[in-house]
Amino acid sequence: MAKPEIKKSLQQFDDELKQLYITGQWQYEGLLAACIGGPKPRGEAYLWPWKMVGEKLAEACDVLEESVTARRSLLFNNPGVPMGGTTHTLLMGIQMIKAGEIAWAHRHTLAAVRFVAKGDGKVFTVVNGEKCPMQPNDLILTPQWTWHDHQNPTKETAMWVDVLDVPFMLGLNQPFYEPYPGDKVQAVRDKPSEHLQQRAGWVRPVWENSQKENLPLRYAWKDVEPQLRALADQPGSPYDGVALEYVNPMTGGPTLPTLSCWIQLLRPGEHTKKHRHTSSAVYFAAGGEGTTIVGDKALEWTKNDCFAVPNWAWHEHVNRSMSEEALLFSVNDSPIVNAFGHYREEPEVSLRSMSIPAVPVPKSK
Numbered sequence: 001m002a003k004p005e006i007k008k009s010l011q012q013f014d015d016e017l018k019q020l021y022i023t024g025q026w027q028y029e030g031l032l033a034a035c036i037g038g039p040k041p042r043g044e045a046y047l048w049p050w051k052m053v054g055e056k057l058a059e060a061c062d063v064l065e066e067s068v069t070a071r072r073s074l075l076f077n078n079p080g081v082p083m084g085g086t087t088h089t090l091l092m093g094i095q096m097i098k099a100g101e102i103a104w105a106h107r108h109t110l111a112a113v114r115f116v117a118k119g120d121g122k123v124f125t126v127v128n129g130e131k132c133p134m135q136p137n138d139l140i141l142t143p144q145w146t147w148h149d150h151q152n153p154t155k156e157t158a159m160w161v162d163v164l165d166v167p168f169m170l171g172l173n174q175p176f177y178e179p180y181p182g183d184k185v186q187a188v189r190d191k192p193s194e195h196l197q198q199r200a201g202w203v204r205p206v207w208e209n210s211q212k213e214n215l216p217l218r219y220a221w222k223d224v225e226p227q228l229r230a231l232a233d234q235p236g237s238p239y240d241g242v243a244l245e246y247v248n249p250m251t252g253g254p255t256l257p258t259l260s261c262w263i264q265l266l267r268p269g270e271h272t273k274k275h276r277h278t279s280s281a282v283y284f285a286a287g288g289e290g291t292t293i294v295g296d297k298a299l300e301w302t303k304n305d306c307f308a309v310p311n312w313a314w315h316e317h318v319n320r321s322m323s324e325e326a327l328l329f330s331v332n333d334s335p336i337v338n339a340f341g342h343y344r345e346e347p348e349v350s351l352r353s354m355s356i357p358a359v360p361v362p363k364s365k
């Protein structure tokens with residue numbers, strides 16, 4: 001059979017396709033390049049020092065007169081994430097609320113967590129009518145589409161770390177937002193029998209269906225700290241030290257569908273082994289001083305510093321002090337990565353890989 005006459009060159013054909021908003025797979029150079037050799041870490045290892053952020057927050061208190069519905073929150077943009085975000089999925093910031101102020105009630109599809117840096121327990125966030133006191137190191141959840149307002153009836157400025165799944169949610173184009181109708185603040189559940197938090201506890205009413213979403217709302221430091229202390233003599237994770245995940249007791253799963261929160265104790269002089277994983281994380285130094293080495297960059301942190309560890313970047317943590325403990329609060333996107341079975345870690349999967357201590361048996365004589 002005679003070969004059909006070639007009427008146009010491949011180049012001409014590709015140009016024609018382009019006019020029609022089509023690309024031939026052979027032209028899709030970016031796809032192959034992106035896949036070969038695995039992910040390039042998205043964003044940079046970057047640190048926002050408290051020394052600078054604290055000054056800017058103080059200025060924000062003057063410039064932004066009332067926190068109102070526009071929260072007085074300084075949000076950290078990773079210089080390597082042009083779309084905006086502290087990592088490619090997570091947004092971290094520090095929010096400050098002056099004495100007597102109210103951050104108005106609203107809700108959004110973005111999920112958020114708050115880790116308290118300054119507050120005396122009379123400061124509170126209301127979540128779906130539940131009053132959640134905010135004491136240092138308390139973790140308060142405002143899950144997706146829950147009403148929330150923040151109030152500071154004290155005489156002191158309060159502040160906390162905000163972490164939201166903003167870049168992930170905007171990537172999926174799922175933003176919805178509503179101000180609370182009619183008032184600055186939402187109605188509060190005042191009957192103890194209608195409080196939500198204990199419905200996530202050891203016992204629950206037999207006549208109610210158990211709600212798995214939006215519970216619990218508060219992890220009080222007074223409950224978490226003793227657990228952390230009690231586990232401090234264990235070997236811990238070789239990569240993360242004595243790291244605890246804030247679990248959802250209703251599902252047994254992560255803190256929120258998109259966010260996993262961790263509290264991590266590095267013992268004096270502890271230097272963890274180096275690893276990398278497909279989840280990204282944002283950190284808040286809650287105490288002590290240390291260095292997190294990410295690739296060839298050393299992030300030196302002290303209390304109230306925030307930093308980002310991009311996904312698939314090699315990293316290790318060091319407690320620089322030989323006498324003091326260091327405490328890191330962090331939030332990672334492993335629930336998103338895990339939801340589709342994409343969690344990978346090198347040199348080994350360390351999460352949930354070790355056995356619980358064995359049943360003690362007396363030594364034979």
Ligand code: GTQ
Nearest residue numbers: 071073093095148162164
């Ligand atoms: O406190 O409700 O940092 O809605 C960003 C968005 C805080 C909040 C942020 C928010 C909030």
Ligand code: FE2
Nearest residue numbers: 106107108148
């Ligand atoms: Fe909000």
